[in-house]
Amino acid sequence: MTQRTRTLGAVLYPQFELLDLYGPLEMFGCLGEALRIVTIADQAGPVRSTPGPSTHAEFSYADAPACDLLLVPGGIGTFPQLKNTALLDFLRTRAPQCEVAMSVCSGSALYAAAGLLDGKSATTNKQFFSAIAAAGPKTNWVKEARWVEDGAYVTSSGVSAGTDMSLAVIARLWGRAAAEQIAAITEYEWQTDAARDPFARYLDQAKIAPELLGA
Amino acid sequence: MTQRTRTLGAVLYPQFELLDLYGPLEMFGCLGEALRIVTIADQAGPVRSTPGPSTHAEFSYADAPACDLLLVPGGIGTFPQLKNTALLDFLRTRAPQCEVAMSVCSGSALYAAAGLLDGKSATTNKQFFSAIAAAGPKTNWVKEARWVEDGAYVTSSGVSAGTDMSLAVIARLWGRAAAEQIAAITEYEWQTDAARDPFARYLDQAKIAPELLGA
Numbered sequence: 001m002t003q004r005t006r007t008l009g010a011v012l013y014p015q016f017e018l019l020d021l022y023g024p025l026e027m028f029g030c031l032g033e034a035l036r037i038v039t040i041a042d043q044a045g046p047v048r049s050t051p052g053p054s055t056h057a058e059f060s061y062a063d064a065p066a067c068d069l070l071l072v073p074g075g076i077g078t079f080p081q082l083k084n085t086a087l088l089d090f091l092r093t094r095a096p097q098c099e100v101a102m103s104v105c106s107g108s109a110l111y112a113a114a115g116l117l118d119g120k121s122a123t124t125n126k127q128f129f130s131a132i133a134a135a136g137p138k139t140n141w142v143k144e145a146r147w148v149e150d151g152a153y154v155t156s157s158g159v160s161a162g163t164d165m166s167l168a169v170i171a172r173l174w175g176r177a178a179a180e181q182i183a184a185i186t187e188y189e190w191q192t193d194a195a196r197d198p199f200a201r202y203l204d205q206a207k208i209a210p211e212l213l214g215a
Numbered sequence: 216m217t218q219r220t221r222t223l224g225a226v227l228y229p230q231f232e233l234l235d236l237y238g239p240l241e242m243f244g245c246l247g248e249a250l251r252i253v254t255i256a257d258q259a260g261p262v263r264s265t266p267g268p269s270t271h272a273e274f275s276y277a278d279a280p281a282c283d284l285l286l287v288p289g290g291i292g293t294f295p296q297l298k299n300t301a302l303l304d305f306l307r308t309r310a311p312q313c314e315v316a317m318s319v320c321s322g323s324a325l326y327a328a329a330g331l332l333d334g335k336s337a338t339t340n341k342q343f344f345s346a347i348a349a350a351g352p353k354t355n356w357v358k359e360a361r362w363v364e365d366g367a368y369v370t371s372s373g374v375s376a377g378t379d380m381s382l383a384v385i386a387r388l389w390g391r392a393a394a395e396q397i398a399a400i401t402e403y404e405w406q407t408d409a410a411r412d413p414f415a416r417y418l419d420q421a422k423i424a425p426e427l428l429g430a
Contacts, residue, residue, distance in 0.1 A: 010268070018244060019401060022237035026374065029233055029266025037267045046261075046271045051244025052252045053225070056261045056269040126402065158402035159241065186234060187341065187373035187414040189406070199402040 006173070007036045009067035009094070011110075012047040012057050013087065015077025020104035021055070023163030024071055027170060030182040034174060040064045042086060050076055061090040069169070070098050073162070074105025074125060074132075081110060082135055088114040100169050101153050104162030108155040112136025120150040125158035126199045127206040144200035146191060157197060164191045221388070222251045224282035224309070226325075227262040227272050228302065230292025235319035236270070238378030239286055242385060245397040249389060255279040257301060265291055276305040284384070285313050288377070289320025289340060289347075296325060297350055303329040315384050316368050319377030323370040327351025335365040340373035341414045342421040359415035361406060372412060379406045 008028055010021060028035055041047050041057035048054045059065070072091070081087055091114040095101040103111055105125045109132045111117050118138040123145045125132060133141040142148050147156040147165035149172075156165035167190050171179035183190040223243055225236060243250055256262050256272035263269045274280070287306070296302055306329040310316040318326055320340045324347045326332050333353040338360045340347060348356040357363050362371040362380035364387075371380035382405050386394035398405040 017241070018237045019241035022233045022241075025266065025268060026232070026234035026237075029264070032266075035266075039268050049244070051240065051250075053240060053254050054271040056271060127400065158400075160401050160403040184414070184417060185342065185373075186375050188375040189413065191404070198404065199399070202399060 003034050005033060005036055006068040006099075007038060007065055008069040008071060009038050009040050009064055010071045011073070011087070011090075012039055012041040012055055013077050013081050013084070014048050015050045015075050016047070016073045017075030017105060017159055018049050018051065018053070019159050020073030020075060020107065020162050021071070023160060024102070024104065024166040026186060027163060027166040027182055027188075030185055031170065031174065031178070038065060038067070040090075042084070061086055064090075064094075066097070067094060068099050070095055070101045072103040072107035072110050074103070074107040074109075074158075078106035078109055078132075082113045091116060095152075098152060099173065102162075102165065102169060103155045104165070105156070105158045106132045108132065109135035111153065111155070112139050117153060120153055121148050122150065122153065122155040123148045123157050124155065126197070127158065127202045127204070130204050143203055144197045145194060146197050147194050149194065157199060163188065168192070168194065218249050220248060220251055221283035221314075222253060222280055223284040223286060224253050224255050224279055225286045226288070226302070226305075227254055227256040227270055228292050228296050228299070229263050230265045230290050231262070231288045232290030232320060232374055233264050233266065233268070234374050235288030235290060235322065235377050236286070238375060239317070239319065239381040241401060242378060242381040242397055242403075245400055246385065246389065246393070253280060253282070255305075257299070276301055279305075279309075281312070282309060283314050285310055285316045287318040287322035287325050289318070289322040289324075289373070293321035293324055293347075297328045306331060310367075313367060314388065317377075317380065317384060318370045319380070320371070320373045321347045323347065324350035326368065326370070327354050332368060335368055336363050337365065337368065337370040338363045338372050339370065341412070342373065342417045342419070345419050358418055359412045360409060361412050362409050364409065372414060378403065383407070383409065
């Protein structure tokens with residue numbers, strides 16, 4: 001089977017949440033030559049996650065290649081980025097050109113702040129739901145969903161939900177068999193039901209000590 | 216509650232598997248000030264994963280700080296590392312000093328090659344089981360286990376299994392409540408039973424096209 005190689009652009013910023021980024025990149029990374037993954041940030045160079053480890057951004061917004069897919073992770077670092085006009089301008093320009101524009105956890109607040117989720121359905125982290133949803137007053141925020149697909153925009157609930165969402169996007173673009181094969185390779189029990197959300201019961205209950213979140 | 220800050224050393228090498236590293240680091244990263252995470256490799260600098268994204272190694276083996284925990288990911292890059300005497304010497308020196316020495320997927324082959332799993336029980340990736348187990352002829356390789364704890368050595372099955380293992384290690388060192396709270400924060404459905412292994416049925420069935428593994 002010959003297919004064109006798509007490009008996935010992963011957007012990094014300081015204090016991104018590790019699994020928001022790497023759950024999806026693990027699954028997409030198993031596509032091999034069918035997908036090129038590139039990392040993009042304010043500027044090329046190391047970008048520090050909340051607990052410390054840094055990922056190398058290969059491109060700045062200015063020189064990032066054309067992307068077929070976008071992935072925006074969340075994390076405690078999302079909130080200061082809501083005022084980063086360079087990042088919001090990048091999303092506003094690039095997301096409408098994508099087949100699929102994804103976010104994990106609070107990452108959907110960045111699409112919302114860019115106006116891209118106006119009139120659309122989306123979801124986000126459950127424990128911090130309302131604080132994140134405030135970024136998109138014209139968005140239909142779904143309180144119970146592992147992930148939500150509204151056309152090209154696919155937004156997941158908190159952290160681990162991004163992995164389930166990614167396999168659904170792989171199934172959409174490369175076929176269900178590819179997604180199932182990747183789940184088996186990675187010994188991952190894929191939760192295939194976007195509507196099943198065992199964490200909705202924690203809505204707005206963010207009682208976690210701030211230090212547990214690395215804040 | 217005041218606790219000493221422990222240090223977790225994550226060992227990187229070219230073509231490590233992303234989720235092997237970052238599933239665990241997500242969970243451990245939620246411990247906040249209770250744990251410092253450091254990244255260690257042959258030399259400090261960016262280390263490329265199989266699908267492309269690079270993680271910055273902060274330390275070389277020579278200057279790595281004392282570690283209370285070690286984490287060795289697997290990946291297609293494990294196999295050439297079996298001959299990396301600098302890495303094996305590092306593990307041979309450091310692992311016996313740790314409270315817990317962990318591996319994910321084929322990472323256990325590196326402990327085995329260093330002689331650290333002689334006479335111990337361990338597990339690894341199921342689809343590539345025998346190829347990996349060959350690195351430790353004196354190890355009791357467990358064919359059906361999500362992870363195996365043998366004293367200080369805690370080895371997990373493939374890729375995603377490392378996340379379940381990490382929560383078990385968090386429960387061991389910081390208490391069950393901490394592990395459950397972290398699973399809830401990260402919207403992760405923790406599989407708490409080390410003996411439950413739905414992927415054991417794929418034992419040595421690695422029929423995946425090499426390009427899907429990024430080889």
